[in-house]
Amino acid sequence: MKKKKLILVTNDDGIHAKGLKALAETVKPFGRVVVVAPACPQSGMSHAITVVKPIEIEKVEEEEDFVSYKCYGTPVDCVKIALNQLLGQKPDLLVSGINHGSNSSSSVFYSGTMGAAIEGCINDVPSIGFSLLDLHPDADFSASQYSASRIISKVLANGLPKSICLNVNVPPVSKSEIAGIKIARQTKGLWKEEFDKRTDTLGRDYYWLTGNFHNDEPDARDTDEWALKNNYVSVVPLRVDMTCYNTLDLIKNWEL
Amino acid sequence: MKKKKLILVTNDDGIHAKGLKALAETVKPFGRVVVVAPACPQSGMSHAITVVKPIEIEKVEEEEDFVSYKCYGTPVDCVKIALNQLLGQKPDLLVSGINHGSNSSSSVFYSGTMGAAIEGCINDVPSIGFSLLDLHPDADFSASQYSASRIISKVLANGLPKSICLNVNVPPVSKSEIAGIKIARQTKGLWKEEFDKRTDTLGRDYYWLTGNFHNDEPDARDTDEWALKNNYVSVVPLRVDMTCYNTLDLIKNWEL
DSSP states (O other), rough: OOEEEEEEEEEEEEEEOOOHHHHHHHHHGEEEEEEESSOOOOTOOOOOOSSSOOOEEEEEEETEEEEEEEEEHHHHHHHIIIIISSSSSSSSSSEEEEEOOOOGGGGGOHHHHHHHHHHHHHHHHHHHEEEEEEEOOOOOOHHHHHHHHHHHHHHHOOOOOEEEEEEEOOOOSEEEEEEEOOOOOEOOOOEEOOEEEEEESSSSSEOOOEEEEOOOOOOOOOOOHHHTTTTTTEEEEEOOOOOHHHHHHHHTOOOO | OOOOEEEEEOOOOOOOHHHHHHHHHHHHEEEEEEEEESSSSOOOOOOOOOOOEEEEEEEEEETTTTTEEEEEEEEHHHHHHHIIISSSSSEEEEEEEESSOOOGGGGTOOOHHHHHHHHHHHHHHHHEEESSSSSTTHHHHHHHHHHHHHHHHHHHHHHOOTEEEEEEEEEEEEEGGGOOOOBOOOOOEEEEEEOEEEEOOTSOEEEOOEEEEESSOTOOOOBHHHHTTTTTTEEEEEESSSSOHHHHHHHHHTTT
């Protein structure tokens, strides 16, 4: 009998998020599933790790070919603890999400969902982050599950090149309205912050972070933002080597 | 009279770190300096942002052409607040560090120092992160200051290409032992964790993160790790576009 695949599932919205449950259900037909997810919401935690305090783990659920743990740490802590303590062997796949909210364009840098996927990739595990462009706790994940299932079966069949992981975003539309799946590049864009400044009861200033995403290249048709605006699921392959090779010679000419 | 350059300084070790003071002193000859640094140590915070609570800011020091603030947030929060609330204009340069400890190879992903530099870069500010391979709170930053000064003067003179920032690491040797400054690529490598498992007073398991860096390509001579091992200061240009362009066609062939 062929050995069942081992699949690690995590996220940044935490163990109770609907998107995590949706992703765990999506991968169950593919093999044995281990969920290690943050006990508390970790949105915006990026690739953060816990270095000044210990990390506690508790088992939440166990049934045939399925076990889940909550971890009092960041998404990347979850991946590190899973790979080094809980799994006992390297998983065949890591999936992270399904995030409640977009992680397209430069949002990939702030995303705990993608932090976890990148950590899997650094550890040579084929890794995919999934995000739905809907922040609602009760968002409808059926189109995301359908797309995720297609992408996961291709990754399990073909593998991923070393040091490459996938950033998948899904538009907030029903399954029948999805135009298709588009391989895209990361859009050049950024969040323009408009901090909301307030004063506390002792007269001290404090700020709430708010803002809007600004697309620097709204007309470019090969980007993840364009795909999502046009109801496509976007798939961006990310490298964990951040070196800009084109710039090496330029800087060598500075004669430092 | 030529207008003075405006230079933003931040770090992840916090407002009281020796490395921050060393960096602020290094940039003072180049222009007006504004320090916005975390009130509390933020090592390992990567590109994290504070999304579920507000951020408080306090002015710490003010003299001619110098002002410093502490920010109860992450390094990236410091940059966002500085750019949007405190500076009043786009700075000519952002410098982050000097970190107490290495941020070479894949450590760039965990680093709050580099998170801040990448955030500056996303916002189109020439940005450099500096790290010294010495974790000691009282480390000797004189070689780092000398190298930083050379690199900063080149960046102010030449600028940096859009969407590129620099990751500078300095070996833990005296100024006279520095072999030179080497433009390098990010080493392929990772932290191999060996969690220290303990049991608390209530019988629950908890884990301390420990580990050692593993270099996947110790003999490659064009990497930051090789440079540092051979007493060179390493300078890696990083792209904020993480797309792996070489992989786009491969994945298009999957016919998702």
